[in-house]
Amino acid sequence: MGKGARNRRSRQLQPAASPLQPTATWNMVGGSRQERQEKMIEVLQNVDMPCRTTTSSDPVFGGPGAMISDILPDGTVLTDPYDTVPVLPVAMFEPTQVMAVKDLRTSTFHEPRMEHIISSGFHRQPRGMLANLPAEGWGLYRTNTGLLLRDQFGGVWAKSEVTLAPGWLALAAQHFWVTVYYGPWLGVRLPEGKTDQTYTVQDRIAEFKRGREQGLCAAASVRWHPEIFDQTMDWxxxxxxxxxxxxxxxxxxxxxxxxxxxxxxxxxxxxxxxxxxxxxxxxxxxxxxxxxxxxxxxxxxxxxxxxxxxxxxxxxxxxxxxxxxxxxxxxxxxxxxxxxxxxxxxxxxxxxxxxxxxxxxxxxxxxxxxxxxxxxxxxxxxxxxxx
Structure with missing residues (x-):
């Protein structure tokens, strides 16, 4: 997150009463108000995170899509097997830490990055529905080592070292847009003690659903920039x-x-x-x-x-x-x-x-x-x- 975003979203940091089952880490911060704010700033400024590139036909999203042709009175959904849904490129950014921020006006808890990325153009993805809506002005950039996600003001939200497969690059170039997911429980990282063999596809699907149930999954269709981004980001x-x-x-x-x-x-x-x-x-x-x-x-x-x-x-x-x-x-x-x-x-x-x-x-x-x-x-x- 850019410093401007951090300035606009500074709030008093409080420990959550009952943290969720962690894949990412909840920061339980006590101490003075300044110490809590400093810890929040430290987390917000960390934009380096794991990323996985895949496609919209990934089993995590339910497999290949189908075009709905009708919905019967009893709720049965009919699909047209001859009307294919295009396969889209997907990038999934997974922050490694989760924060609970208490709004002193309403006494409710929020994850500040999730709330801000949603208010800045992304869309929350509740369980039961995935919406691929655009985030105007946002861009996904190719770098020498992976991918860079920037908002409409140029602020960096995510930076990842990831190997981009030729097939994924060709798909992104074909569509000019990439569906970007952002959230701490997307099934990108391996939990402690797990391997690629023991953390199955079903485990990743369950993690993805849990994140959506908790409101910790946002997505948007973001403009793809295939040229290598070579502008300096450093002061x-x-x-x-x-x-x-x-x-x-x-x-x-x-x-x-x-x-x-x-x-x-x-x-x-x-x-x-x-x-x-x-x-x-x-x-x-x-x-x-x-x-x-x-x-x-x-x-x-x-x-x-x-x-x-x-x-x-x-x-x-x-x-x-x-x-x-x-x-x-x-x-x-x-x-x-x-x-x-x-x-x-x-x-x-x-x-x-x-x-x-x-x-x-x-x-x-x-x-x-x-x-x-x-x-x-x-x-x-x-x-x-x-x-």
């Missing part, structure tokens, strides 16, 4: 002095701005390079950045808190980060952050020590030449109460 924070600039730098993936009209909407201009680094950069407009001890959030200060979020970075939970602390202090002292946004990876990190400096600089130059930049002032957004 990079660079210290002041990098590229000859006196301000701390936030390199933000360009897709964060796509749904808002692109970086030009906020006055960012193409990066110019000189022998000593970057050329002059303009001041951004209608954009500010909130820098805290754990977060870097770009937002639109003229809009209401509920809709002003643009893009955000959060320090990994539970991991002290001295370089980030230094970056934060310099940003607050400067009163500005140099925002650079692009689609290519910026080389950074300890791994570069063993790489050829000339190769690293060539890759940095390649990324900057296709990027946009502007100076963004520090600001503090209005914060709405979560209760």
């Amino acid at each position: 990079v924070l660079l210290p002041a002095g990098t590229f000859g600039q006196p301000y701390p730098i936030a390199y933000v993936p360009a897709w964060n701005f796509d749904h808002l009209g692109g970086p030009e909407t906020f006055g960012l201009e193409p990066v110019t390079l000189h022998s000593h680094g970057m050329g002059p950069v303009p001041a951004a407009h209608d954009l500010a950045v909130d820098v805290t001890s754990t977060d870097v959030d770009f937002f639109q200060p003229h809009l209401d808190t509920a809709i002003n979020f643009v893009a955000g970075y959060r320090v990994p939970a539970g991991q002290p980060d001295p370089p980030f602390n230094a970056w934060q202090q310099r940003a607050l002292q400067s009163g500005k952050v140099l925002l650079i946004t692009g689609s290519k990876d910026i080389p950074a990190g300890p791994a570069l020590i063993n790489e050829d400096p000339n190769d690293v600089m060539a890759r940095v130059k390649e990324a900057l030449c296709t990027s946009h930049a502007a100076l963004v002032p520090i600001g503090v957004p209005r914060r709405a109460s979560l209760t």
Whole structure:
């Protein structure tokens, strides 16, 4: 889930009174309100999960489909054996953890990711009926290692390493859409102590039905993108002095701005390079950045808190980060952050020590030449109460 989705869905985390029989893990979190929220954020930010690719004729879905020709008064369903139902490609994403969030207004419990993916375009799949309805704006992308599921704002909901069979790829290319299932009990993973031989098809069917009975299964028809997705998904924070600039730098993936009209909407201009680094950069407009001890959030200060979020970075939970602390202090002292946004990876990190400096600089130059930049002032957004 993208950070924007996490911000909009933050709620007080409470332990469930009677957890379901776990295939995924229920998080029983006590402690302070902040500790519960931190645990929820940690789970929400984990988009790496198992995935299984199959087709709509899979026994989990009841086997090959049939076209209904009539329903008799006694409820008997008649099918036409000569009117075939097309076989569709399917991708099943299975989060490895389940959370119970209590709505303090109604005292009911929810799984926040399931509720949010449904409110964002997916459709709950109750037992007895499977609906293959579209989720407008969502996309399923092929990557170098598997599949990537993104919402209409570009946020990543699921990322999986999975081998894609040629037959499945051909089916997806033929239909242009893939039926995507999302939920913790889809029969994708093997329970502890089970093997492919001992966890039978009937076991997987029973698990799939249980998830649907509990409201923990959502699905939608999602647009298929067959080209390898090669845009960067990673933020990079660079210290002041990098590229000859006196301000701390936030390199933000360009897709964060796509749904808002692109970086030009906020006055960012193409990066110019000189022998000593970057050329002059303009001041951004209608954009500010909130820098805290754990977060870097770009937002639109003229809009209401509920809709002003643009893009955000959060320090990994539970991991002290001295370089980030230094970056934060310099940003607050400067009163500005140099925002650079692009689609290519910026080389950074300890791994570069063993790489050829000339190769690293060539890759940095390649990324900057296709990027946009502007100076963004520090600001503090209005914060709405979560209760």
